[in-house]
Amino acid sequence: MATIPQRIIHEYLRHDKKFPHVWCSGCSIGIVLGAIIRAIASMNIDRDDIVMVSGIGCSSRMPVYVDFNTLHSLHGRSIAYATGVKLYKPHLKVIVVTGDGDCTAIGGNHLIHAARRNIDLSVILINNFIYGMTGGQCSPTTPQEAIATTAPYGNIEPEFNICELAMGAGASHVARTTAFHTQEVQGMVKDAINHPGFSLVEVISACPVIYGRLNKKGGAPQMMKDMRDNSIPLTAVDKLPPEKVEGKIIRGTLRRDIRPEFCAEYAKLVERVKTAEGKNEEL
């Protein structure tokens, strides 16, 4: 058999299960999945120790295809399920894959509270600015004036800046990039998994079939080019004149902060309580 270039990815997929996948051609989710797998492969983590949790939506279909412990949960609730898994077995690496609608609309509450607790979850948020699976409705990240099936005259709502939202809530590791920059995605996923605390990686993605078509973005290759041309690395922001920065997607690690992690704090509490109990019994 000829050597397949993407051998690493193939090793991690559930070939015999539910392929072909549900994603449209030109969709960025597969690129992100590839980056996640390459990041995990490069870290040599035992796949038995990985739990991939998702909610509902296009990106949330990812767990079906990968050979980890996988949980495709309720719409918006992936972080809440992941919290239960992580808290009961803290040695597991819990990766949450979610979309903009799933995580910041219905799941907004869980996102901010997990960030506040600083529980060690790695949230990979694929932001394609639209509800893809339900057919193109407005999401909290749909840009103002963009067209969606529930905003046929143009969206009048201001959008969420997801990274700022997560940082505001206390997330200790926050990064943003685009699906065009695959190496960056891979590196950021790796950083997120390595980070002891709550981490969020926002991956700006292309949805050419729905968002792109509704907003005349010119198809998948054009949307890829746009992601390349409309984003600048965080390191370049200071060097560029303000007019060149305005309206651009800033890529990079926006925060990396070590602060007490929730599961570790809980373990300390248990230790403290048990010690106190032991003393009481002696008395």
Place this chain on the structure above:
Amino acid sequence: MKAKTTETTPKKAETKKQESVLTELQTKRERKVVLMQGNEAVAYGALDAGVNFFAGYPITPSTEIAEILALELPKRGGVFIQMEDEIASICAITGASLAGAKALTATSGPGFSLMQEGIGFAKITETPCVVVNVQRMGPSTGMPTSPAQGDIMQSKWGSHGDSPAIVLYPDSVKESYELTIRAVNLSEKYRTCVILLLDEVLGHMREAVRLPDMANVRVISRIKPTVPPHWYKHYDENQKYLSPLASYGEGYRFHVTGLTHDVHGFPTNKATEAAEMMERLRKKISYNIRDLVQIESHKMEDAKIAIFAAGIVSRAAKAAIAMARQEGILVGLLRPLTIWPFPDDAVRKMLRNVETVIVPELNQGQLIHEIQRLTKDKSESNVISLQRVNGQLLSPNDILRKIKEVS
């Protein structure tokens, strides 16, 4: 000590000696009689059943359960977490259960409504967990510290889609303890979300209770798979639809989804596989009704009038029966400890000999529908409803008055 005894004493004496040692141990360890609330009994029942994960959100009248577990679980190395809402709570306990925990949450009506989608998820994914609902008067915020039995139907039909339910309903503080253990055991055995319904009064009422020695508490835990990972089916059909359950991190790498799935847990759109999954959910409850259903019969041997009541109302009914019997009225009580699945056979059998059934309940008529369903052959005047929804209990006199009316 033990080894010495075995060596030196003949067989008969040895058995006796061991027995006495055991008795001595039991007496020593036996817990004292204590004045305890229903909610406390639930918390201790949960601990004795091996619950090691609690996620919850505060709501009256269930908060004591969370408070006690917040105190006790860390001492035993268990996990307590107060989540951001009830939805997060049911999700967290389901996630923890998939990771291997015995998980429980406690709430009341409004929180229970929020949890319904998550309860359905636990049922379709066949993940063991327990939801305690200390009922308060509704709808909506209602009367947070007043009793009502308005969630009887919600506990069965609350979640969307067809999802057979196991719901237990105690009537005393001691029984709250016992049925909590039973709820955890049944959830583990049948791999589903079991609901424990409590009345507000019971949650807050104090009674003298002697908790049994741990040696006498029967604890059931999920069956673990013994096959190698590549043979493992997450929804394996073996005897009576109860299949082994692996946990995350044990090397089985299974998929769990709320989508209709095949035996491996992967989403399916095939009609045959969908029907198979739905049948499996139904049959594991309906084929095991004998194991699931518990019903108490009180003075029914010679009864001409039967009272069918659950939870706190059955206690008033018992008092009313004592009074009525003093006046020569032959009346008895049927009390379901398991309200879902409904004890059809037991009720049919016991109702065969009575002329009239009174169904007193703290709602606008929920349990009575089941009795009406089972007494189709009888005229309407034979099944009498006694309802109250004003935040007050039905008193023995209220029930006695009704008994006299129909006798």
